[in-house]
Amino acid sequence: MWSTALLLASLAQAHKPSDSYLTLTTLNDLIAVRWDVALRDLDPELGLDVNDDGLLTWGEIRSRGTDIAAFVLPQIGVSAGNHPCTLTHDPAKFHRTDDPALKVAPKGSGGLRPLSVSPDVGMSLAAHSDGVYAVLQYRLNCSTPIDMLAVDYHLFSASDPTHRGIVSVTTVASGSQAPLTSSLAVLGPSSSHYVFSMANASRLSTLRAFIIEGMWHIWLGFDHVLFLLTLLLPSVLLLRRPAATARSAVAVTTLDVLRIVTAFTVAHSLTLTLAVLDWVRLPSRLVESGIALTVLLGALNNIRPVLRERRWLAAFLFGLIHGFGFAGALKALQLPTGELAVSLFGFNLGVEIGQLVIVAIFVPIAFYLRDTWVYRVGIVRGGSILIALIAVVWFIERAWDIKLLTP
Numbered sequence: 001m002w003s004t005a006l007l008l009a010s011l012a013q014a015h016k017p018s019d020s021y022l023t024l025t026t027l028n029d030l031i032a033v034r035w036d037v038a039l040r041d042l043d044p045e046l047g048l049d050v051n052d053d054g055l056l057t058w059g060e061i062r063s064r065g066t067d068i069a070a071f072v073l074p075q076i077g078v079s080a081g082n083h084p085c086t087l088t089h090d091p092a093k094f095h096r097t098d099d100p101a102l103k104v105a106p107k108g109s110g111g112l113r114p115l116s117v118s119p120d121v122g123m124s125l126a127a128h129s130d131g132v133y134a135v136l137q138y139r140l141n142c143s144t145p146i147d148m149l150a151v152d153y154h155l156f157s158a159s160d161p162t163h164r165g166i167v168s169v170t171t172v173a174s175g176s177q178a179p180l181t182s183s184l185a186v187l188g189p190s191s192s193h194y195v196f197s198m199a200n201a202s203r204l205s206t207l208r209a210f211i212i213e214g215m216w217h218i219w220l221g222f223d224h225v226l227f228l229l230t231l232l233l234p235s236v237l238l239l240r241r242p243a244a245t246a247r248s249a250v251a252v253t254t255l256d257v258l259r260i261v262t263a264f265t266v267a268h269s270l271t272l273t274l275a276v277l278d279w280v281r282l283p284s285r286l287v288e289s290g291i292a293l294t295v296l297l298g299a300l301n302n303i304r305p306v307l308r309e310r311r312w313l314a315a316f317l318f319g320l321i322h323g324f325g326f327a328g329a330l331k332a333l334q335l336p337t338g339e340l341a342v343s344l345f346g347f348n349l350g351v352e353i354g355q356l357v358i359v360a361i362f363v364p365i366a367f368y369l370r371d372t373w374v375y376r377v378g379i380v381r382g383g384s385i386l387i388a389l390i391a392v393v394w395f396i397e398r399a400w401d402i403k404l405l406t407p
Contacts, residue, residue, distance in 0.1 A: 018163040020155060021133075022076070026171045031085060031140040031149075036126055036133040037072055041156060041163070046071060061125070061134065065117035068134055073121070076165075077152035080142035087120040088139045128328075146171075149196040153187035162220055164188040166213065169196045184343065186213045207346040214350020217326065218358075223291050223394060224322055225358060226387050230298030231260045231311050232362060233380050236370040238309065250367070257363055259312035261355065267319030268326055269348055275327030276344055287324040289399040294318035296391035302384035326351060 021036040039056055043049055046067055050060050061068075078085040117123045121138045149169060156163040165187045184206045185194040218224050235256045236249075274280040298314065301307055307314055330347055369375035393404050 018156065018160050020163075020165050022151075022153070022165050022167045024078070024149070024151075024167070024169045026146045026149065026169065029080070029142045029144055029146060030088070031078065031142065031146070033136070033138050033140060035072065035076075035136045036128070037068075037136070037155070038128075039132050039134055041160070042068060042071070042134060045156075045159065056132075058125070062115055065115055065123045069117045069121045069123065069136060072134075072136060072155065073138075075153070075155040075157075077150075078140055078142075079150045080144050080146040081148060083142060083144050085140035085142040088141045147197075151185075151187065151194050151196065153192050153194075154189075157189040157192065161189050162216075164213070164216060167194065185209045186216075203342050206342050210343045210346030211350040211353065214347040214352075215354035215357075216350075217347070218351050218354040221325070223295055223391075224325070226390070227291070227295045227298055227318065227322065228264065228355065228358060229362065230295065230302060230384060230387060231264075231315050232257060232359065233302055233366070233384065234305070234308070234311070235260070235363065236367045237376065237380070249370075253363070253367060256309070256311075257359060260315045261359060263312040263316035264319040264322075265352055265355070267316045268323035268351070271320045271323030272326045272330075272348060273323075273344065275324050276330045276340070278331075280324075282324050284328065285398060285401070287321065287328075289395055290321040291325050292391050292394035292398055294321055296388055296395060299384040299388035299391060302380055303388070 018038065018041050020038065020041075021034075023034040025032040025034075039048065039061070043056065046064060048060055048064055048068075049056055050063075115123050121136055123137070124135045126133045126135045151167055151169075153165045153167065155165060167185045167187055169183050169185075183196050185196070186209045187194055236253050238252050238256055271280070275282070298318070301311070301314070326347075330343060366375065366379075369379070396402065397404055
């Protein structure tokens, strides 16, 4: 059965941060809502895996549909002006085809008809690049024309401070499926309130939202961070001759870091673009397993060096794989063509900013400690062994779809 097979891998993904995808499509005073929430995030909160076998089936999800809706829906508040928007009472809405707002809402529920979990809310499943999501669909009535839309987002705010909601708001005209304006924002525990202007949707706000999303993606993508660190660890050790001056050591270290960061940036930017544009497609399991393997090989190179001064080459070749991993976060949004270029540029820029922050923090500390036993043996060798062990676990989990340490 499609749904059971799809759900088997839903909790096995180890690296992607917790995101949900909220799409609001406005038409006059109505809002069509589609909210994709990862089952791997809902399971710890609601105990969806009833038999505790590490797998989720459609039967388990279907029996808890009402509980999922009761948990998720109160975590968001939507208001137009000073008027709260409330659930409509239209039991037939999930099968209507004449509502332009519903037509614009993104597809991807795997061919399953929505299950009515209440008179006002339908639920189905959707496959994203990182697993299976519960899709809640309903409509809101705002009782006033929507010029300004305020969204308050609190999903998982008490249990996961790293969770973010990617909120997309689109306005359509009556009788048309073409969006008039669209805007995006990234909300979470630290920024739970946002006001969308329907009349003046700004590409700048979309750019800003995806810069922030790109920064968080690399900071919380621990496999990306560990891979980068494995390449940077030896950079401060390339010039350690007694006669070397601090000035020459700084120059050698800086040049090596620049080569690595530039090669990694060019490589993952290339494949990120190709994947988001759907010019190249790779299976998610292959990409995630490959990323774990790059971390392992980077760590092993520090333990028994094969590449020393040419680690930038590894940064480029392996960075191609990491780019496909970055693309998963953007592809899950099913962005309209008009927003794709802006969001792609912003996300990529955010990744680079986040990467440079890591470099700016790590390299000065490493340079200061470079002549100590703690750094040369404890951090470089001992840290690389630890990273290699973590990467082995990741690789096994992702390649064979089993859980060892990942909760």
